[in-house]
Amino acid sequence: MNRKWIVAIATMFSFSALVAGLSVADEGGPLHDLMEKVNVKNGAIKKATRSKVNYAKAQKELPALVEELVKLSKDAKELSKDAVKKAKNVKDAEKQWAELSDAFTKELEKFHVKVSDTKTNAEQAKSAYSPVSQSCTKCHDVFRVEEDGF
Numbered sequence: 001m002n003r004k005w006i007v008a009i010a011t012m013f014s015f016s017a018l019v020a021g022l023s024v025a026d027e028g029g030p031l032h033d034l035m036e037k038v039n040v041k042n043g044a045i046k047k048a049t050r051s052k053v054n055y056a057k058a059q060k061e062l063p064a065l066v067e068e069l070v071k072l073s074k075d076a077k078e079l080s081k082d083a084v085k086k087a088k089n090v091k092d093a094e095k096q097w098a099e100l101s102d103a104f105t106k107e108l109e110k111f112h113v114k115v116s117d118t119k120t121n122a123e124q125a126k127s128a129y130s131p132v133s134q135s136c137t138k139c140h141d142v143f144r145v146e147e148d149g150f
Contacts, residue, residue: 031082034075041069042136049129055122059115062125066112073108077101083143090142100139107132 044065048058058065077098084093114120114128 029082031076031079034072034079038069038072038076041065041072042133045069045129049122049126052122055125059118062115063112066108066115070105070108070112073101073105077105087143093143096142097139100135100142104132104135104139107135 044058045062048054048062048065055062080094080097080101083097084090087093087097090096111128111132115125120128
């Protein structure tokens with residue numbers, strides 16, 4: 001009886017190690033690393049625009065944060081080959097990647113102008129960030145491929 005449990009536990013452990021190894025191997029790459037940075041900046045901006053109190057605390061740092069995100073958006077455009085190879089059933093993927101990257105950068109630049117203005121309040125900043133979030137969603141709808149299988 002003990003041998004059955006030992007074999008079952010060893011099998012579960014081996015399978016878990018295999019699945020973990022495959023998921024770690026799949027992640028990474030320049031685009032993944034860049035998107036992790038974008039996600040961190042995006043989270044910080046959303047937190048800063050969530051309420052009047054948060055906005056008052058982060059108002060001075062927000063323009064610099066947006067500038068960093070603009071730089072990342074321009075870097076993302078150059079990583080089209082990494083994104084295009086994962087895209088499935090996307091016509092003229094490189095052109096779409098360039099257009100969506102440009103739209104993201106354009107919306108970020110508009111948002112930067114808005115948050116750089118000291119007269120902008122929390123509500124205005126929050127509503128000005130909405131088009132930026134929408135441009136992210138549009139790109140992810142086309143290029144973010146969910147894993148098949150499990």
